[in-house]
Amino acid sequence: MGLSTLHNVRFAGMTSCVPKRVVSNLEDCPPNIRSERQRLVRNIGIQQRRLCASWQCFSDLALDATEKLLDELQWSREEVDALIVVTQSPDYPIPSTAIILQDRLGLSHSTIAFDVNLGCSGYPFGLHLLGSMIASGAVKKGLLLVGDRSASEKDPLFSDAGTATALEFDAAAPPMYFDLNSDGSGHKAIIKPVGGHREPYAFHHSIPTRDEHGELQWPDRLLLDGPAVLSFSTQKIPPAVERTLQYAGVSKDDVDYFVFHQANRMINETIRKKLALPPEKVPSTLADYGNTSGATLPVTMSARLNETLESGTHKLLLSGFGIGLSWGTCILDISGARFPAMMES
């Protein structure tokens, strides 16, 4: 499919919610020597992150964000026809978190609810999926909940967040343009290899070994091939952005903000430089919120653009990329949407 256009879909609003607990990469993380931590922070651009409390799931953050958004929009629970959750940290392996949230949010039994298993690339895919249901006329109002609980104290990259986005049918809405791609040959670049049917969880997976830095590592952890992810991101994203702009008939000057998945500073700065985009058009939340997986696009919009986007009309290009491998770009106009301030829970 690749490139496509959605009509009659209005972006009605968005809320993001992060945990209250703050972890500093300069104070609280390995490596053990301060100057090495400073070098790490300088290069990945992430100073602090948000970590869920032990009891807290991604869905708890998403629930709070959704309650706030529904109140702001003054949508009744009965009006919500679809609830799509994009996450890789569900409440349980099965059933779908979206169906549990249908009940917790008090939505009607006639609500379509299911999960989508995507990570860092997930936001444009989620917009397209819910948008397609709305464009078909089957759904009048829908919610897209995106985020993950992927942070740990020792890993300097990942941070937790839950977000809610509201879309609705509107025959006068401007078109949304999409470019969505997948490359499964790179599935080992970011993978949690243990716990599925290829390698079921077994006793030996609970025995840690020490890595070259003396840190304990468990065999069932997330594995990330840094050079492979860097090469993928910096090679695939700039041409995908150019292709989507060309398809939409939009120039870079026409776009008010380019919001990229917040991977790390090296990746994000390389993409920005290759596209020759000015920093003021490319908002960043890496320093304060780290890499919140699929939530980075809404978190960055909520934290950096919420007041701007509540007035006037703005054209945004959104680009998500990562685990899969998978990458998606979207160009949309936002006008009169509600953007409550960033929440903490």
Next chain:
Amino acid sequence: MPSPSIEQFIESFLTAVDFQDPVEVTPDTELRALPEWDSLAALGIIVMFDVEYGKTIVGDDLKNCNTVTDLYKLLG
């Protein structure tokens, strides 16, 4: 894009790896003998090739390099 001299390349190399402690690097320096040559430095080098020299290299290209000169030759 014009090729840099090996001296210019070493200057870019030292900026890209962002080592904490100053270290002397010559064309014959072995990468793995540098005390701070690590995964972060490797990522910096991949970015340097891409942004400064318009050349795509991958992790395996770096693994196959022993010295700074080997790296320089990747510019082709």
